[in-house]
Amino acid sequence: MSRIGVFVCWCGSNIAGTVDVEKVREEAAKIPGVVSALDYKYMCSDPGQNSLRNIIKEKNLTGIVLAACSPHMHENTFRKAAAKEGLNPYFVEIANIREQVSWVHEDKERATAKAVDLMKMMVEKVKRDRPIEDVRVPLNKKALVIGGGIAGIQAALDIANGGVEVILVEKEPSIGGRMIQLDETFPTLDCSSCIMTPKMVEANQHPNIKLYTYSEVEDISGYIGNFKVKIKKKARSVVEKDCTGCGECWNACPMHKNVKSEFNVNLSERTAIYVPFPQAVPLVPVLDRSVCLHFKKGGKCQKCYDACGPKCINFDLQDEIIEETVGAIVASTGYDLMDTSMYGEYGYGKYKDVISGLQFERLLSASGPTEGVIKRPSDGKTPQTIVFVQCVGSRDPEKGVPYCSKVCCMYTAKHAKLFAHKVHGSQSYVFYIDIRSTSKGYEEFVRGTMEQDGAIYLRGRVSKIYEDEGKLIVKGADTLSGNQVEIAADMVVLATGVIPKKGSDKLAQMLGISYDKYGFFTESHPKLRPAESSTAGIFLAGMAQGPRDIPESVVSGSAAASKILGLFSKNEYEVEGTIANVNEATCVACFYCQRVCAYNAISKKEIKDRSGKLIKVVANVNPGLCTGCGACVNACFSKSIDVKGFMDDQIYAEIKALAV
Amino acid sequence: MANTKTDEKLQKIAKDLLESGEVSLVIGYAKGSNLQRMRPVFITKAEDAGKLSFSPHAVQDLAVFLKKPEVKKFGKIGIVVKGCDEKAVNALIQEYQISRDNIKIIGMECNGVIRQNIADKGETNVSESAVYDKCLICEEHIPVLYDFLIESEEPKLVLSGNVKPYSGIEKLESMSAEEKNAFWAKEFDKCIKCYACRQACPLCYCSRCIVEKNMPQWIDTNSEETGNAQWNLIRAYHLSGRCIGCGECERACPVNIPLMLINEKMAKDVYNLFGYKSGLDINAKPVFGVFSESDFNDFIK
Numbered sequence A: 001m002s003r004i005g006v007f008v009c010w011c012g013s014n015i016a017g018t019v020d021v022e023k024v025r026e027e028a029a030k031i032p033g034v035v036s037a038l039d040y041k042y043m044c045s046d047p048g049q050n051s052l053r054n055i056i057k058e059k060n061l062t063g064i065v066l067a068a069c070s071p072h073m074h075e076n077t078f079r080k081a082a083a084k085e086g087l088n089p090y091f092v093e094i095a096n097i098r099e100q101v102s103w104v105h106e107d108k109e110r111a112t113a114k115a116v117d118l119m120k121m122m123v124e125k126v127k128r129d130r131p132i133e134d135v136r137v138p139l140n141k142k143a144l145v146i147g148g149g150i151a152g153i154q155a156a157l158d159i160a161n162g163g164v165e166v167i168l169v170e171k172e173p174s175i176g177g178r179m180i181q182l183d184e185t186f187p188t189l190d191c192s193s194c195i196m197t198p199k200m201v202e203a204n205q206h207p208n209i210k211l212y213t214y215s216e217v218e219d220i221s222g223y224i225g226n227f228k229v230k231i232k233k234k235a236r237s238v239v240e241k242d243c244t245g246c247g248e249c250w251n252a253c254p255m256h257k258n259v260k261s262e263f264n265v266n267l268s269e270r271t272a273i274y275v276p277f278p279q280a281v282p283l284v285p286v287l288d289r290s291v292c293l294h295f296k297k298g299g300k301c302q303k304c305y306d307a308c309g310p311k312c313i314n315f316d317l318q319d320e321i322i323e324e325t326v327g328a329i330v331a332s333t334g335y336d337l338m339d340t341s342m343y344g345e346y347g348y349g350k351y352k353d354v355i356s357g358l359q360f361e362r363l364l365s366a367s368g369p370t371e372g373v374i375k376r377p378s379d380g381k382t383p384q385t386i387v388f389v390q391c392v393g394s395r396d397p398e399k400g401v402p403y404c405s406k407v408c409c410m411y412t413a414k415h416a417k418l419f420a421h422k423v424h425g426s427q428s429y430v431f432y433i434d435i436r437s438t439s440k441g442y443e444e445f446v447r448g449t450m451e452q453d454g455a456i457y458l459r460g461r462v463s464k465i466y467e468d469e470g471k472l473i474v475k476g477a478d479t480l481s482g483n484q485v486e487i488a489a490d491m492v493v494l495a496t497g498v499i500p501k502k503g504s505d506k507l508a509q510m511l512g513i514s515y516d517k518y519g520f521f522t523e524s525h526p527k528l529r530p531a532e533s534s535t536a537g538i539f540l541a542g543m544a545q546g547p548r549d550i551p552e553s554v555v556s557g558s559a560a561a562s563k564i565l566g567l568f569s570k571n572e573y574e575v576e577g578t579i580a581n582v583n584e585a586t587c588v589a590c591f592y593c594q595r596v597c598a599y600n601a602i603s604k605k606e607i608k609d610r611s612g613k614l615i616k617v618v619a620n621v622n623p624g625l626c627t628g629c630g631a632c633v634n635a636c637f638s639k640s641i642d643v644k645g646f647m648d649d650q651i652y653a654e655i656k657a658l659a660v
Numbered sequence B: 001m002a003n004t005k006t007d008e009k010l011q012k013i014a015k016d017l018l019e020s021g022e023v024s025l026v027i028g029y030a031k032g033s034n035l036q037r038m039r040p041v042f043i044t045k046a047e048d049a050g051k052l053s054f055s056p057h058a059v060q061d062l063a064v065f066l067k068k069p070e071v072k073k074f075g076k077i078g079i080v081v082k083g084c085d086e087k088a089v090n091a092l093i094q095e096y097q098i099s100r101d102n103i104k105i106i107g108m109e110c111n112g113v114i115r116q117n118i119a120d121k122g123e124t125n126v127s128e129s130a131v132y133d134k135c136l137i138c139e140e141h142i143p144v145l146y147d148f149l150i151e152s153e154e155p156k157l158v159l160s161g162n163v164k165p166y167s168g169i170e171k172l173e174s175m176s177a178e179e180k181n182a183f184w185a186k187e188f189d190k191c192i193k194c195y196a197c198r199q200a201c202p203l204c205y206c207s208r209c210i211v212e213k214n215m216p217q218w219i220d221t222n223s224e225e226t227g228n229a230q231w232n233l234i235r236a237y238h239l240s241g242r243c244i245g246c247g248e249c250e251r252a253c254p255v256n257i258p259l260m261l262i263n264e265k266m267a268k269d270v271y272n273l274f275g276y277k278s279g280l281d282i283n284a285k286p287v288f289g290v291f292s293e294s295d296f297n298d299f300i301k
Helices: A021-030 A046-059 A071-084 A098-102 A108-127 A150-161 A192-205 A248-252 A303-307 A357-364 A408-422 A442-451 A504-511 A550-568 A592-596 A631-635 A648-659 B005-020 B046-051 B062-067 B083-094 B167-173 B177-189 B196-200 B225-239 B248-252 B259-274
Strands: A004-009 A034-040 A063-068 A092-096 A135-138 A142-146 A165-169 A209-212 A215-223 A226-233 A320-326 A328-331 A335-337 A354-356 A385-392 A427-432 A456-459 A462-468 A471-478 A483-489 A491-496 A498-500 A538-540 A572-575 A580-582 A602-608 A614-621 A641-643 B025-031 B038-043 B077-081 B103-108 B148-150
Touching: A004 A021, A004 A046, A004 A108, A021 A034, A021 A063, A021 A108, A034 A046, A046 A071, A063 A071, A063 A108, A071 A092, A092 A098, A092 A108, A098 A108, A108 A648, A142 A150, A142 A320, A150 A165, A150 A192, A150 A209, A150 A328, A150 A550, A165 A215, A165 A226, A192 A209, A215 A320, A215 A504, A226 A328, A248 A303, A328 A504, A328 A550, A354 A357, A357 A408, A357 A491, A385 A408, A385 A471, A385 A483, A408 A427, A408 A442, A408 A491, A427 A471, A456 A471, A471 A491, A538 A550, A580 A614, A592 A602, A592 A631, A631 A641, B005 B025, B005 B046, B005 B077, B005 B103, B005 B148, B025 B062, B038 B046, B038 B062, B062 B077, B062 B083, B077 B083, B083 B103, B167 B259, B177 B225, B196 B248, B225 B259, B248 B259
Parallel strands: A004 A034, A004 A063, A063 A092, A142 A165, A142 A328, A165 A209, A328 A538, A354 A491, A385 A427, A385 A491, A427 A456, B025 B077, B077 B103, B103 B148
Antiparallel strands: A135 A572, A215 A226, A226 A320, A335 A498, A462 A471, A471 A483, A580 A641, A602 A614, B025 B038
């Protein structure tokens, strides 16, 4: 016989203001099987939980119903309280009379009637609860970090320093990501490569980090604690362990000056065999087979091979597939810039001296194409007037994206400042919509650019840029003075919007994590679980989640790492026991459940007799992957799958409870 | 009646298959109790292959037998199918109920089968007014998949367009919700819950049907308004996007509920919404088991 306790929570006036909690309690007491009914101001408080525990003991309860807030809030609290009194924690059911009743209704009488109904349903459900044990999944204590920018490197280093092995996979020939392309960083103006390269070197030399550059994650299967990863190590054509990084090969390459340098954002050229930049980690060149004469012209050219001292160039190297098993993953794939050429009126791609912010970074950089001297791409002259245009693509739902790219206000201020420092007597103009400079030292930095470095800030958009007698004529509006402005500039720098790295949606699908409509990975909870993805064991870091600056990227990398170290501090991971369960006797193996399972949690299982003869094939649920979503339950024609804790007879009883 | 050329070809194929051991059972048609009736036959010995026959009276969908455990235990099976029935074989392969490797499909080109009630009056010629509605809309006179194909000796079915197949669907679509309810309430009222529709359906293969699930008993088993509606709706729903339109349920129904109106309406809606027709491709993903971002979601308000 059931001995159910019903606890009605007031939640102060949150519930009691709209729901007659005493009436709910009175109705509960009338239900057969309910041996105790109580209402209390705050059930989640210590006294509330204590009274719950006392009544479990006193009345020897077999089940508990809390008419209270959403189970998202305190289900765990009450489950733990019940478990302390020796009750299986899954014998606790929540009737949500706050989010589903008091907060959404005004009429007290009708709200109370609904609250009573919800409570009754849960009483009938709890009567049919069976004990559920949580599932324990063993953990492979090894982590995979996808993307070797600052966020990924930080995550890898923190995990590795915690004593856990890390595999760091980077698509490009070198780690470093976007940050290593930058010149000086706001608001302190420390040189990006000076602070970045030590981290890159540390990652490369760390005994716990295995680095795969020029490599891509090809396939991922499995679940938290047990992800099977296939990494494609693209054929580099250079044997890494023998290469000394001396540079003889790229100096010998006849494809000099023919290929645009990706690293310098097309502002310089590279050879077919190349390192993207001098501080590359690892300092081992990559042979770009799409442009190499050896591959294009039938194997005749081998000048790099001839020049190579240790003879580590091997044209026959093939792509390699490396398989690893890891327990947790960090997705930190970073960002790209929007293609600004769709803003025809700005002339990007048409006029050589209209460049993107990232290109300007390369012009500023001492290791850039101009060795840090600001020169116009068209004629190499040093510009005296530069117009900076902010929000190119960002905050523009019509042509670009509605969101703010967050870093542009700050880097534009930095650009204007560095321009003033490098070209004395020069003048910069900044077109902006709003200035967003909210972190520590940021506002002072922007003020400095205006007040000490003389940048003229104009609030408004640029309508057109065209070339006239070697000048770029920038037409725009100054909305503060209400005037149309026309500036003859030597160069224009567009603060282009940030978008997720190309292919990140494909990766998200492979990982089984959710992403927003732009392609940024979404957090499990935007505020309270910002480092977690929607899938257990997969964590997020850096710009792959959305626009953010370097300190935020570093923080997010560390956050992901600390989550993984926390996870790995135990030997097993506990998964909630409310997962799908197959009735093998009635399953007819049509496998619609497998087709609709978004988590690949269902496989085929053969049932054999003692002699090993196959009796039948049935569906089988992998507890590590199953989230208990219930899609399979809907798909099963013969009703042979249930989710534990939401069994068919429980749902039926809930509905029946409404009918009487 | 003597063997036709079709019969001889059919018998030869079955004999060879059984003799070579490629199959241990051939499911086909034999001549029935009178000239206008064919009956299913199960041939396990090569010397019995002479019993096989085919004619426009071969109305049954023999694929229904493939779901039976007593048939499955034969392992490798040969089956005689018309284009419509063959789609059921495909759907069963798609749903892992049989393996393509275990089945030899003897496909019959078919220009239509004659309605039994008309055949019983002596009709032996295939014509627009004599065949089932499914034959009038048939696009698979030659089965889409077969190991052997036997071409038809019958004249092609000529369609004047005067006979409108499944004309009831249009009528139903023009009705209000209340009228539709009233129409089906009247039809389902006849249901005696004999489940002949289920037994005749090649795709109703669950070893325990949902209607047999008790604790809880979701569907009332008694034969009255609620239970009848529950059964007939869940049957239709379980077949939406799966029904291949063989019409065996309707043919089996002893109280003449127009089940094909539901089935065809569902098939039509599924095709319009998802561009999917059941049973045409053994490698296709059944529409019930597929979801994609491009699925319509107008119903989410």
